[in-house]
Amino acid sequence: AQTVTQSQPEMSVQEAETVTLSCTYDTSESNYYLFWYKQPPSRQMILVIRQEAYKQQNATENRFSVNFQKAAKSFSLKISDSQLGDTAMYFCAFSSYQGAQKLVFGQGTRLTINP
Amino acid sequence: EAGVVQSPRYKIIEKKQPVAFWCNPISGHNTLYWYLQNLGQGPELLIRYENEEAVDDSQLPKDRFSAERLKGVDSTLKIQPAELGDSAVYLCASSLDPLRGSGTGELFFGEGSRLTVL
Numbered sequence: 614a615q616t617v618t619q620s621q622p623e624m625s626v627q628e629a630e631t632v633t634l635s636c637t638y639d640t641s642e643s644n645y646y647l648f649w650y651k652q653p654p655s656r657q658m659i660l661v662i663r664q665e666a667y668k669q670q671n672a673t674e675n676r677f678s679v680n681f682q683k684a685a686k687s688f689s690l691k692i693s694d695s696q697l698g699d700t701a702m703y704f705c706a707f708s709s710y711q712g713a714q715k716l717v718f719g720q721g722t723r724l725t726i727n728p
Numbered sequence: 729e730a731g732v733v734q735s736p737r738y739k740i741i742e743k744k745q746p747v748a749f750w751c752n753p754i755s756g757h758n759t760l761y762w763y764l765q766n767l768g769q770g771p772e773l774l775i776r777y778e779n780e781e782a783v784d785d786s787q788l789p790k791d792r793f794s795a796e797r798l799k800g801v802d803s804t805l806k807i808q809p810a811e812l813g814d815s816a817v818y819l820c821a822s823s824l825d826p827l828r829g830s831g832t833g834e835l836f837f838g839e840g841s842r843l844t845v846l
Binding site for chain 2: 659
């Protein structure tokens with residue numbers, strides 16, 4: 614069974630700083646998806662960024678980028694020029710590529726951006 | 729395009745009472761999920777539907793939980809009777825099947841139904 618581990622329960626940075634959230638996972642599959650989801654307080658979970666395991670290039674979405682290390686089974690999220698609106702719970706998630714689209718989530722990292 | 733709609737947003741009940749949650753997925757999404765999210769934790773899958781068929785319900789406590797997805801669209805999750813430990817947020821999500829070439833593996837979530845059992 615796949616597992617996802619986020620080792621940082623909470624993080625706090627100043628506005629405009631860069632922050633990196635860590636995620637490791639365990640799987641025996643070679644093709645899969647990895648995601649970072651954001652869940653603001655009392656609001657719905659939304660996708661931040663997505664990576665397909667067969668792609669070597671790291672995904673980037675504006676201020677959000679990932680460092681995908683397949684051999685190390687590591688998938689960290691970097692947020693550049695952090696903004697107050699980035700304050701949220703961030704979840705790393707794994708999904709099989711074989712049609713069983715069951716997202717397995719990590720425990721989450723609570724990120725606070727301070728003014 | 730309308731997102732995943734869930735109701736009610738909040739529900740407070742006494743223990744041993746029944747409760748039901750409703751979910752309307754994004755139009756055209758064949759896969760529907762119910763997740764349980766305890767406070768400060770990541771969501772955990774309860775059940776996954778492909779169209780009207782429950783293809784993964786291994787984590788659903790079947791003694792008190794039930795779910796249905798009639799006609800492969802809307803879904804209802806029921807708890808009867810509720811226990812104190814059922815207090816949590818129940819998330820519904822939907823997706824397209826990536827094997828059909830039209831999906832990306834991404835799940836789209838509703839706002840959740842927060843249950844408090846007293």
